[in-house]
Amino acid sequence: MADQKKKNLTxxxxxxxxxxxxxEPKRPLVRNFFRAxxxxxxxxxxxxxxxxxxxxxxxxxxxxxxxxTVAVLxxxxxxxxxxxxxxxxxxxxxxxxxxxxxxxxxxITSAAIEHRSEGLVLGVGxxxxxxxxxxxxxxxxxAFVIGLIKTLITMGx
Amino acid sequence: MTxxxxxxxxxxxxxxxxxLMDVVKLTPAHTMSSxxxxxxxLDGFGLYEPLVQFAGAGATVPxxxxxxxxxxxxxxxxxxxxxxxxxxxxxxxxxxxxxAAIVFGFLMALIFRPKG
Numbered sequence: 621m622a623d624q625k626k627k628n629l630t631x632x633x634x635x636x637x638x639x640x641x642x643x644e645p646k647r648p649l650v651r652n653f654f655r656a657x658x659x660x661x662x663x664x665x666x667x668x669x670x671x672x673x674x675x676x677x678x679x680x681x682x683x684x685x686x687x688x689t690v691a692v693l694x695x696x697x698x699x700x701x702x703x704x705x706x707x708x709x710x711x712x713x714x715x716x717x718x719x720x721x722x723x724x725x726x727x728i729t730s731a732a733i734e735h736r737s738e739g740l741v742l743g744v745g746x747x748x749x750x751x752x753x754x755x756x757x758x759x760x761x762x763a764f765v766i767g768l769i770k771t772l773i774t775m776g777x
Numbered sequence: 778m779t780x781x782x783x784x785x786x787x788x789x790x791x792x793x794x795x796x797l798m799d800v801v802k803l804t805p806a807h808t809m810s811s812x813x814x815x816x817x818x819l820d821g822f823g824l825y826e827p828l829v830q831f832a833g834a835g836a837t838v839p840x841x842x843x844x845x846x847x848x849x850x851x852x853x854x855x856x857x858x859x860x861x862x863x864x865x866x867x868x869x870x871x872x873x874x875x876x877a878a879i880v881f882g883f884l885m886a887l888i889f890r891p892k893g
Contacts, residue, residue, distance in 0.1 A: 647799045656795035657788035660839070664787025667834030668780050686829075686837040686846075687873035693838065694874065698881035702889035715794035718805055719812065720787065720838045721874060728878045732886035744886045748879065754806045756875070759813040759844045760867055766821035767851030767863035775859065 652714050659709070659716030667693055667720075690721050697722035701729040727751035779833045786828065786835030794839075809840055816844030846870040 629637065670692050674685040700706040706726050710717040717723050731750045735743035749756065790812075797808040819825040825845040829836040836842060847867055854866025868875065 649799055652795050652799055653792050656791040660791025660794075661784040661788030661835075664783045664832075664835045664838045665780060667787075667838035668783035671834050671837075682830075682833075686834075686842075687870070689834060689837065690874045691877040694877040695881050698878070698885045702885035715798055715805075715808070716788075716791045718809065719791045719794035719840055721840060721843070722838075723809075724840055724843070724874075725878045725881065728882040729885045732882045733889050734891055736886045736891070740886075744883060748882055751806060752878070755809045755813050755840065755843065758810040759817060759847050762814040762817040762844060763847030763851055763867055764863060766817055766848050767855055767867070768860065770821060770848075770852060771855040771860055771863055 655712060656714050656716035656719075659713035660719055661716075663693075663717070663720040663722055693720070693722050694725040697725040698729040701726045702733065724752055724755060782832040783835035783838075786832035787838055788835075790835075790839040790841060812839070812841050813844040816841030817848050818844075820845040820848040843871060843874065846874075 667689050670689045671682075671685045674680040674688050675682060678688070680688065697706060700709075706717065706722070707730065710723075710726065717726070728748055728751070731752075732744045732748045735747040735750075737743060738747070794808050794812060797803045797811060798805060803811065816825060819828075819841070825836065825841070829842070829845075836845075847870070850869030850871065851863045851867045854862030854869060856862070858865065
């Protein structure tokens with residue numbers, strides 16, 4: 621894909637791109653991986669704690685406790701996003717905060733808050749899934765194809 | 778013991794996400810979409826459920842479990858209703874996550890003002 625993009629550029633533009641690439645600051649990979657690992661791990665640890673609570677006190681089984689856990693994490697993340705705390709953690713943690721389901725909630729909440737000034741329907745309603753929409757679209761499309769293939773295989777076999 | 782594995786597996790999935798962003802140079806949206814599709818594909822081969830049993834929240838909290846849950850819901854309905862079930866069941870399991878995200882996101886937009 622990157623090569624195709626290059627072909628459409630004039631030679632001067634290509635030169636500039638190379639120049640820009642040379643001067644792009646090196647990303648501190650080890651530091652980023654470490655932070656993503658720690659923060660992502662801690663969020664999953666909290667999730668595991670919530671799961672155990674649901675199993676112990678609310679009669680959920682290990683299988684059914686996943687859904688309420690996700691809902692609680694989403695509530696926490698939405699609240700922290702509203703307070704402006706989540707984005708501060710996210711700046712430090714990178715993918716550590718965006719890969720867990722809390723990052724999904726964060727993208728929805730922050731888009732909703734950001735577009736609040738454009739009104740409830742056009743602003744909040746219309747822009748809520750601006751960032752999270754791609755995840756849902758590709759998730760559903762992939763799940764549909766996979767589900768279809770699996771169903772056809774079991775029906776045929 | 779599950780706590781340790783939840784931490785390790787969850788952390789590793791996040792590192793994979795960071796790898797896709799920093800080394801493969803995908804945008805965050807591309808990274809998340811790739812992870813969701815990866816989760817769906819893994820469940821298609823029946824590989825995600827063992828990971829959930831092994832690592833608990835380490836596998837259910839990252840966004841990959843969203844893809845896994847979509848396939849799960851589709852397959853559960855498909856067992857009863859065939860191909861139509863794939864469409865009717867796709868959101869069955871993920872309903873909690875999506876509903877919670879919409880409801881809480883909307884409430885927060887009513888309460889809070891943008892910062893900075």
